[in-house]
Amino acid sequence: MTMPSATIINQGDVAERREAGGVPALAIDGISHSYGTRRALDNVSFDVQPASFTALLGLNGAGKSTLFSLITRLFGVQNGRIGIFGHDIGRAPGEALRLLGVVFQPRTLDLDLSLAQNLLYHAALHGISRREARLRSEELLARIGLADRAGNKVRNLSGGQMRRLEIARALLHRPRLLLLDEATVGLDVKARADIVGHVRQLVTEQGIGVLWATHLFDEITPTDDLVVLHQGRVLAKGSATRVIAETGASDVNAAFARLTMQHSAARSSES
Amino acid sequence: MSVTTITPARTGFSANEYLTCLTGIVWREGLRFLHQRERFVSALVRPLVWLFIFAAGFRQVLGISIIPPYETYIPYEVYIAPGLMAMIQLFNGMQSSLSMVYDREMGNMRTLLVSPLPRWYLLFCKLLAGTAVSVLQVYAFLAVAWFWDITPPTLGYLTVLPALFLSGLMLGALGMLISSGIKQLENFAGVMNFVIFPMFFASSALYPLWRVEEGSPWLATLCEANPFTHAVELIRFALYGKMNWISLAVVGGCTVAFMVGAILAYDPSRGLVRRGPGGEA
Numbered sequence: 212m213t214m215p216s217a218t219i220i221n222q223g224d225v226a227e228r229r230e231a232g233g234v235p236a237l238a239i240d241g242i243s244h245s246y247g248t249r250r251a252l253d254n255v256s257f258d259v260q261p262a263s264f265t266a267l268l269g270l271n272g273a274g275k276s277t278l279f280s281l282i283t284r285l286f287g288v289q290n291g292r293i294g295i296f297g298h299d300i301g302r303a304p305g306e307a308l309r310l311l312g313v314v315f316q317p318r319t320l321d322l323d324l325s326l327a328q329n330l331l332y333h334a335a336l337h338g339i340s341r342r343e344a345r346l347r348s349e350e351l352l353a354r355i356g357l358a359d360r361a362g363n364k365v366r367n368l369s370g371g372q373m374r375r376l377e378i379a380r381a382l383l384h385r386p387r388l389l390l391l392d393e394a395t396v397g398l399d400v401k402a403r404a405d406i407v408g409h410v411r412q413l414v415t416e417q418g419i420g421v422l423w424a425t426h427l428f429d430e431i432t433p434t435d436d437l438v439v440l441h442q443g444r445v446l447a448k449g450s451a452t453r454v455i456a457e458t459g460a461s462d463v464n465a466a467f468a469r470l471t472m473q474h475s476a477a478r479s480s481e482s
Numbered sequence: 483m484s485v486t487t488i489t490p491a492r493t494g495f496s497a498n499e500y501l502t503c504l505t506g507i508v509w510r511e512g513l514r515f516l517h518q519r520e521r522f523v524s525a526l527v528r529p530l531v532w533l534f535i536f537a538a539g540f541r542q543v544l545g546i547s548i549i550p551p552y553e554t555y556i557p558y559e560v561y562i563a564p565g566l567m568a569m570i571q572l573f574n575g576m577q578s579s580l581s582m583v584y585d586r587e588m589g590n591m592r593t594l595l596v597s598p599l600p601r602w603y604l605l606f607c608k609l610l611a612g613t614a615v616s617v618l619q620v621y622a623f624l625a626v627a628w629f630w631d632i633t634p635p636t637l638g639y640l641t642v643l644p645a646l647f648l649s650g651l652m653l654g655a656l657g658m659l660i661s662s663g664i665k666q667l668e669n670f671a672g673v674m675n676f677v678i679f680p681m682f683f684a685s686s687a688l689y690p691l692w693r694v695e696e697g698s699p700w701l702a703t704l705c706e707a708n709p710f711t712h713a714v715e716l717i718r719f720a721l722y723g724k725m726n727w728i729s730l731a732v733v734g735g736c737t738v739a740f741m742v743g744a745i746l747a748y749d750p751s752r753g754l755v756r757r758g759p760g761g762e763a
Contacts, residue, residue: 223597235607283592283595283596284595284596285592285595285596304598305494305495305598305599305600306598307598308596308597308598311596312682313596315592319512319590319592319593321514321590323513323514323517323518324510324513324517327515328510331506332506332509332510334506335502335503335505335506335509335510336503336506336507336593336597336599336604337499337501337503337508337597338495338496338498338499338500338503338593338599339502340498341502342501410585448634
């Protein structure tokens with residue numbers, strides 16, 4: 212299938228980085244996925260580098276969550292290849308998932324367990340000993356400012372606190388790649404800013420590669436890497452600055468509007 | 483400043499990691515059970531109602547002759563006690579599967595399934611955890627039943643333990659296999675009616691098979707082929723320190739078959755696709 216003329220793929224970015232920096236944190240190569248006859252993803256390819264913040268921008272229904280389900284092995288890969296630090300998710304899922312932390316869009320905390328119990332359970336699922344898990348849990352709860360609530364039930368937390376706890380949980384086994392799927396949906400402005408700031412800090416301080424799926428333009432900064440996903444296709448990828456420049460737009464919002472409009476026009480002319 | 487250090491990822495998992503994962507899943511299942519007190523109470527009340535009301539009413543109607551493993555005439559309450567123990571496990575096995583459908587729909591299963599350990603092992607741990615909870619329920623039932631003159635030999639409380647684990651695993655695996663074919667939570671209630679009640683009534687839980695045979699030979703054959711009958715008999719014999727080898731073979735074989743089927747058939751995308759992964763598709 213040919214790409215519509217509107218597609219901007221800064222292949223140079225990826226190729227240069229691969230040559231210079233070695234293995235990407237996440238490599239998506241030619242991924243397609245269908246639900247029955249409906250195609251949710253169509254030949255999606257991009258990389259996420261270690262110590263980088265990559266925003267996966269797309270409207271609801273663009274295929275972001277499907278892609279996340281494939282990266283986390285919840286769905287089997289139908290076409291293409293997904294590598295996490297060089298480990299193929301299909302062939303070596305254990306090695307790949309060990310390096311991956313994930314925050315799903317729906318809440319996946321056990322509301323009837325305490326904060327500490329949720330973290331200890333997650334640690335056990337990664338084979339981390341109880342003693343080590345306690346140490347890491349205390350450290351992470353302190354870092355997200357919830358140490359004094361370690362024994363409280365999760366259902367008593369606010370939405371923003373739950374999200375922070377989910378991020379802490381995703382970091383408990385010390386992954387090198389973090390996926391966050393619409394992590395700020397339903398949160399107030401302050402909670403959103405806190406969470407975005409916290410994740411950006413993880414990139415700069417701990418060198419974690421982050422794939423941040425969102426439909427909110429204001430969460431993207433010009434220095435971020437950007438992947439624009441629309442109707443299952445990648446319309447543009449590269450640094451946000453470069454995508455904006457190449458579309459001739461003034462900001463991400465306008466660039467997205469132009470790309471999707473051109474895509475729709477190209478599709479209607481195809482049909 | 484970036485402090486990225488790329489260290490080679492370890493391959494494989496140690497026995498300790500497998501064990502930690504298993505204990506973690508069992509611990510979590512235990513905690514959830516403790517938090518759901520009404521589940522514990524209803525799990526206990528159901529067999530006790532059968533014991534106190536049904537058995538009391540039927541003891542005058544249904545005389546039990548001397549049949550293995552019993553060495554003398556026994557009251558009807560004593561006869562149905564192993565059947566009620568198996569009933570606890572049957573309900574618990576199906577309820578655990580129900581919770582898996584719920585967890586799949588609500589997204590909690592994702593936490594489990596993104597663990598790096600093999601998926602078959604994670605599902606096995608989940609089954610074992612559910613079984614451990616059902617065994618606790620059975621012992622709680624036996625404790626109450628003791629006051630109702632259900633007093634098996636002291637050693638029987640110990641010898642029945644492996645039988646309970648095996649039958650619990652079989653019924654849990656059956657529940658998981660059934661839940662694998664269910665697309666949404668609402669469908670499960672219907673399936674329960676077609677599984678739990680036929681399995682329970684077409685078995686030796688409430689009446690010995692020779693009595694069934696007198697009334698309907700084909701029904702007796704059906705009961706004989708019912709794996710739940712063999713779970714009941716395995717528990718009955720083990721409770722009296724004896725072994726029913728045929729039942730052991732049937733329950734063991736069915737456990738392996740159901741477990742393999744459940745693991746192969748388990749598809750985490752089933753609950754996600756209906757409303758889309760994370761709310762979208």
